[in-house]
Amino acid sequence: MxxxxxxxxxxxxxxxxxxxxxxxxxxxLQVESGFKSTWxxxxxxxxxxxxxxxxxxxxxxxxxxxxxxxTEYNELKKRIIAVQETKNVLEKQVVGAxxxxxxxxxxxxxxxxxxxxxxxxxxSVWVSKLDPYIQNGLLNDPNIPxxxxxxxxxxxxxxxxxxxxxxxxxxxxxxxxKRKNQVALEINCVKLCEVLDNIELKTETSETRDTxxxxxxL
Numbered sequence: 001m002x003x004x005x006x007x008x009x010x011x012x013x014x015x016x017x018x019x020x021x022x023x024x025x026x027x028x029l030q031v032e033s034g035f036k037s038t039w040x041x042x043x044x045x046x047x048x049x050x051x052x053x054x055x056x057x058x059x060x061x062x063x064x065x066x067x068x069x070x071t072e073y074n075e076l077k078k079r080i081i082a083v084q085e086t087k088n089v090l091e092k093q094v095v096g097a098x099x100x101x102x103x104x105x106x107x108x109x110x111x112x113x114x115x116x117x118x119x120x121x122x123x124s125v126w127v128s129k130l131d132p133y134i135q136n137g138l139l140n141d142p143n144i145p146x147x148x149x150x151x152x153x154x155x156x157x158x159x160x161x162x163x164x165x166x167x168x169x170x171x172x173x174x175x176x177x178k179r180k181n182q183v184a185l186e187i188n189c190v191k192l193c194e195v196l197d198n199i200e201l202k203t204e205t206s207e208t209r210d211t212x213x214x215x216x217x218l
Contacts (some may be wrong), residue, residue: 044072
């Protein structure tokens, strides 16, 4: 069996586990263990095996590196880990009480901590974290500047806030009406009890008077 045949057999038989986006460092430990188990030590061979097995989601994150023919295995490994870890940090962020434009600024600052992270993915992470109502109002056209999208998102955010205030006010009014009705019902119940007590008292008085009259007649 020739060298090329041996290398081909090694490439096919090398076990590569499913990509672990939450822990890329651990994933590379498993990948490199697979290389050792098939006696692969050449960096070029490692590089091509890795590239051929990369999932589309991670390959897209490091596309610029893959397009560079001079990229080596260790450089690709370093880039994948750095980019994925930054992406994980961004995806853990929450909008909270911030306006969409403020949240965009926040995650852009985080992304800037890693100069290797593709800036084009900041927008997609940002949009994915916004409220669905705001997302639906955005034209996710890559040709539209982020600043313009942020303005549109802020307008939709303010609309949603106003609508929420209206609904909360209506709910409060509804609760107030229910409470008033309940109080009125309680008052009516008290009055009814007083009327019944008066009727009962009058009945007892009348019965007492009749008894007294009958006694006198006897």
